[in-house]
Amino acid sequence: MEYQQSAPTQAPRSSSQQAGGQQFPAVQSTGPSRTGAGNAASVDKAALGTAITGSNPAGYTDGQGNATKDDAVDMTDGFNAQARPDPFAVCREADVHILHGEDGPLELSGEPSSESQLYEELPPTRTSSASGDTQTVSAFVGDIANPYVSQKLDPSSVFVGTGPTVADVHQGMVGDCYFLAVLGDVVSADPGQIAGMISASGNSFSIRLHRFDSSSNAWVPVVISVDDQLAQFTTNTGQETGLVGSSFRIASDPSYAKWYAKFHGTTLGVHQDSYYKAAIWAPLVEKAFARYAERFGQYGGAFTGDQHAQTDDNGAALSGYKQIDGGSADLVYNVIYGAAVQAHDTDDIQYAPGGDAVGTNRLLIENLLRVQGEGVPEGQTFMMTMGCDTDEAVARLDAQTASTLARPDMDNHPSFARELQFLRSRISAWRGEGDATKKGVLLEKVAKEAGALVTPGNWPILQSNQGGGDYKDLAELLSMVMNASIDHGGTGPLHTYASHSYSVLGATFLDAQGAAVSANFANLDTTLSQIDPLKSSVQLRNPHGTNEPDMEGDGPADHQDDGVFSLNLEQVSRSFNFHQHGLVRT
Amino acid sequence: MVITIDSAADAAAAESRVRGLLYDLSAAEPGPIQVLLPAGATPGLSLRLGDPLAPRQLDLRVQGRGTVLQQGALDLAGRSVSLQDVVLSGSPPGHVALRISATDSMSLSRVGIVDVSKTQATGPGSHSRQRIVELQARGPAVQVTVGPTAWVGNRGQGVPLLDLVGQGEGRFDRVTLVDARFVDNQAAPIIVAAVGRLDLERVTRSSEAGEFLSVSSPATLVMGEAEPGSEDAPALKAALLAGEGFTGAP
Numbered sequence: 001m002e003y004q005q006s007a008p009t010q011a012p013r014s015s016s017q018q019a020g021g022q023q024f025p026a027v028q029s030t031g032p033s034r035t036g037a038g039n040a041a042s043v044d045k046a047a048l049g050t051a052i053t054g055s056n057p058a059g060y061t062d063g064q065g066n067a068t069k070d071d072a073v074d075m076t077d078g079f080n081a082q083a084r085p086d087p088f089a090v091c092r093e094a095d096v097h098i099l100h101g102e103d104g105p106l107e108l109s110g111e112p113s114s115e116s117q118l119y120e121e122l123p124p125t126r127t128s129s130a131s132g133d134t135q136t137v138s139a140f141v142g143d144i145a146n147p148y149v150s151q152k153l154d155p156s157s158v159f160v161g162t163g164p165t166v167a168d169v170h171q172g173m174v175g176d177c178y179f180l181a182v183l184g185d186v187v188s189a190d191p192g193q194i195a196g197m198i199s200a201s202g203n204s205f206s207i208r209l210h211r212f213d214s215s216s217n218a219w220v221p222v223v224i225s226v227d228d229q230l231a232q233f234t235t236n237t238g239q240e241t242g243l244v245g246s247s248f249r250i251a252s253d254p255s256y257a258k259w260y261a262k263f264h265g266t267t268l269g270v271h272q273d274s275y276y277k278a279a280i281w282a283p284l285v286e287k288a289f290a291r292y293a294e295r296f297g298q299y300g301g302a303f304t305g306d307q308h309a310q311t312d313d314n315g316a317a318l319s320g321y322k323q324i325d326g327g328s329a330d331l332v333y334n335v336i337y338g339a340a341v342q343a344h345d346t347d348d349i350q351y352a353p354g355g356d357a358v359g360t361n362r363l364l365i366e367n368l369l370r371v372q373g374e375g376v377p378e379g380q381t382f383m384m385t386m387g388c389d390t391d392e393a394v395a396r397l398d399a400q401t402a403s404t405l406a407r408p409d410m411d412n413h414p415s416f417a418r419e420l421q422f423l424r425s426r427i428s429a430w431r432g433e434g435d436a437t438k439k440g441v442l443l444e445k446v447a448k449e450a451g452a453l454v455t456p457g458n459w460p461i462l463q464s465n466q467g468g469g470d471y472k473d474l475a476e477l478l479s480m481v482m483n484a485s486i487d488h489g490g491t492g493p494l495h496t497y498a499s500h501s502y503s504v505l506g507a508t509f510l511d512a513q514g515a516a517v518s519a520n521f522a523n524l525d526t527t528l529s530q531i532d533p534l535k536s537s538v539q540l541r542n543p544h545g546t547n548e549p550d551m552e553g554d555g556p557a558d559h560q561d562d563g564v565f566s567l568n569l570e571q572v573s574r575s576f577n578f579h580q581h582g583l584v585r586t
Numbered sequence: 587m588v589i590t591i592d593s594a595a596d597a598a599a600a601e602s603r604v605r606g607l608l609y610d611l612s613a614a615e616p617g618p619i620q621v622l623l624p625a626g627a628t629p630g631l632s633l634r635l636g637d638p639l640a641p642r643q644l645d646l647r648v649q650g651r652g653t654v655l656q657q658g659a660l661d662l663a664g665r666s667v668s669l670q671d672v673v674l675s676g677s678p679p680g681h682v683a684l685r686i687s688a689t690d691s692m693s694l695s696r697v698g699i700v701d702v703s704k705t706q707a708t709g710p711g712s713h714s715r716q717r718i719v720e721l722q723a724r725g726p727a728v729q730v731t732v733g734p735t736a737w738v739g740n741r742g743q744g745v746p747l748l749d750l751v752g753q754g755e756g757r758f759d760r761v762t763l764v765d766a767r768f769v770d771n772q773a774a775p776i777i778v779a780a781v782g783r784l785d786l787e788r789v790t791r792s793s794e795a796g797e798f799l800s801v802s803s804p805a806t807l808v809m810g811e812a813e814p815g816s817e818d819a820p821a822l823k824a825a826l827l828a829g830e831g832f833t834g835a836p
């Protein structure tokens with residue numbers, strides 16, 4: 001087990017999201033350079049003042065000695081592409097004349113009507129020959145229905161389909177969940193903003209963000225130009241091990257394909273080079289944000305007390321990817337919307353074991369209503385993220401553990417009670433430590449103990465419905481703390497992560513009978529008490545694009561591993577200690 | 587209108603009453619709302635009056651009566667907001683002990699901020715933004731007067747002691763810090779942004795660690811500076827908590 005403070009806030013190292021790709025007769029996975037903007041809207045750079053051009057964020061070396069290097073992306077860097085099975089060989093001798101070879105493929109959005117569009121079989125009486133596009137073959141491999149497929153990225157794409165979707169946001173190894181959660185908000189509530197901030201020329205992309213002009217005390221647009229390459233981690237032997245930043249969604253189906261026939265010795269192969277649209281916009285915006293941070297500071301010259309340092313302890317400039325590694329979501333709205341931001345803030349979410357999750361969180365309820373559009377002026381949109389500081393997650397675990405220990409039925413579980421007492425002693429030691437390094441080590445011990453408690457099979461009571469759900473509440477906090485500071489490689493029960501930001505996509509307010517509560521700002525004094533914390537829910541999205549709560553280990557509750565999930569209001573109050581929001585003109 | 591708070595139940599009723607005034611636009615706009623806080627030491631009482639995003643903003647006058655809010659927080663929003671004769675002592679839950687936002691003006695007088703401790707999370711991922719006191723401008727030319735005040739024994743590595751922040755198009759036209767005593771604080775400096783002019787008058791600082799004032803905007807005109815002080819933190823704390831800390835102050 002390795003101590004990695006950054007790991008929980010970053011996407012997993014799993015390769016499960018990587019695209020498949022058929023490779024015959026040679027690897028053809030590297031995508032060509034991008035040449036166009038696809039359906040991206042245009043940004044008028046001339047009207048926007050400052051432009052930062054011609055440079056990518058600086059590279060850096062991570063703690064394991066892997067250096068970053070910008071490189072062209074290919075199918076293996078994205079996710080969602082469907083692998084295609086290899087075709088079977090059919091042994092049959094024939095003389096074949098190729099009509100569309102590799103040099104002159106048939107380009108179609110669908111598929112050819114038959115193999116005869118790609119090659120023709122010559123009469124059997126003809127003398128065998130091997131003259132260029134005509135040859136005697138002994139076997140056929142692949143046909144129109146099941147060809148050899150080589151999957152490639154469509155070089156003209158920025159979006160998949162007609163525009164950006166929240167499913168495109170897929171965090172990588174940079175701890176910028178706060179930024180990507182806001183991107184998830186924006187693309188969910190105001191997708192036109194994303195489309196309007198990106199334009200392309202050749203393989204160069206212009207991303208419009210905003211910086212704070214301190215001389216005029218105003219937000220002004222700025223255009224960041226980046227190329228189509230993305231930073232990849234590279235080992236000291238030169239092997240690329242994965243993207244540094246966000247991945248990108250690949251369309252389920254190709255937008256077009258190049259079909260051709262090709263001789264491989266005495267075998268004829270039917271080939272389909274499939275080109276897939278890729279939602280490359282999200283990693284490009286992230287890359288532009290990293291470059292922007294290098295030039296203007298993490299929040300464009302504003303909120304300097306909150307921004308990441310721009311240099312290391314020796315005064316050397318930090319890579320933009322390091323400068324955006326950790327932050328506050330509510331400060332991002334200005335970066336994206338500039339002067340259109342009307343307000344932004346951080347507000348608390350209160351929790352006490354057995355407490356009133358609704359009554360003590362009226363401000364949260366009000367802001368969830370605003371996410372629904374209640375009380376928001378015409379032409380404005382309210383967006384929100386949620387998170388939990390690691391320290392607060394541990395403090396809540398301590399309080400929940402104390403509450404559990406005070407249960408009358410704990411007398412029946414003396415061994416379990418001793419374990420909980422031991423956990424509390426670990427937490428107490430962590431709480432009392434002033435040295436940051438030692439505190440990190442003690443946090444690791446707390447996390448390890450939490451993991452030992454919540455591991456399925458160790459203490460079945462934590463997976464039971466005993467105690468009116470109190471034990472499951474404890475299990476959720478144990479899972480949160482288990483994943484704080486330690487990279488478990490995705491094993492063990494998963495609730496939400498601490499020090500991680502989640503997009504808020506919506507909320508549903510129901511009463512104890514499951515009926516909708518029509519709450520608004522005029523009636524909230526009376527309707528607040530009708531809102532049932534266990535029946536009402538908040539829809540959230542993990543910017544990982546995966547890693548939904550899965551305490552039972554049987555997969556997401558909705559059977560869709562897309563990062564979108566719901567928690568009831570009580571779980572929300574327990575799992576998050578702050579929400580951050582922005583009100584913008586849209 | 588005068589609202590008196592003597593208990594937690596009174597506080598909830600006061601919040602509700604003010605909210606009703608914010609959202610009932612059919613009713614005539616009331617005059618200034620005066621809210622009287624509980625007399626003496628009150629543990630664990632937090633109060634949220636007003637809503638910066640509400641369609642109507644009111645004039646709030648929050649008046650202590652020798653009030654010491656122990657581990658309590660105040661969150662006040664209005665067109666104009668004043669806070670007087672209150673000491674906030676100890677660390678309340680949440681990310682900020684005192685937050686005031688206004689579209690026109692705000693003032694703090696005879697306010698003490700004592701022994702508030704906050705911890706700012708750092709590193710990768712998402713962080714709440716911890717503050718001890720935050721003043722938010724939500725109008726284009728907000729006027730601020732801070733003083734007399736006493737800031738004693740507050741702690742927070744990387745946490746602003748006082749953060750002046752413009753919300754949306756909000757800007758502070760002029761901020762006056764007068765008769766302010768900073769003693770034994772180990773928090774990040776006063777953060778000044780979105781401020782046209784900052785005046786420091788009779789401001790003293792004793793045993794402060796690190797930078798005192800961080801002005802991020804070159805457009806800010808800073809007049810005056812903090813003078814070294816020699817006050818004894820325990821004695822000043824004791825005086826503040828006993829309601830005697832501002833004796834002799836204007």
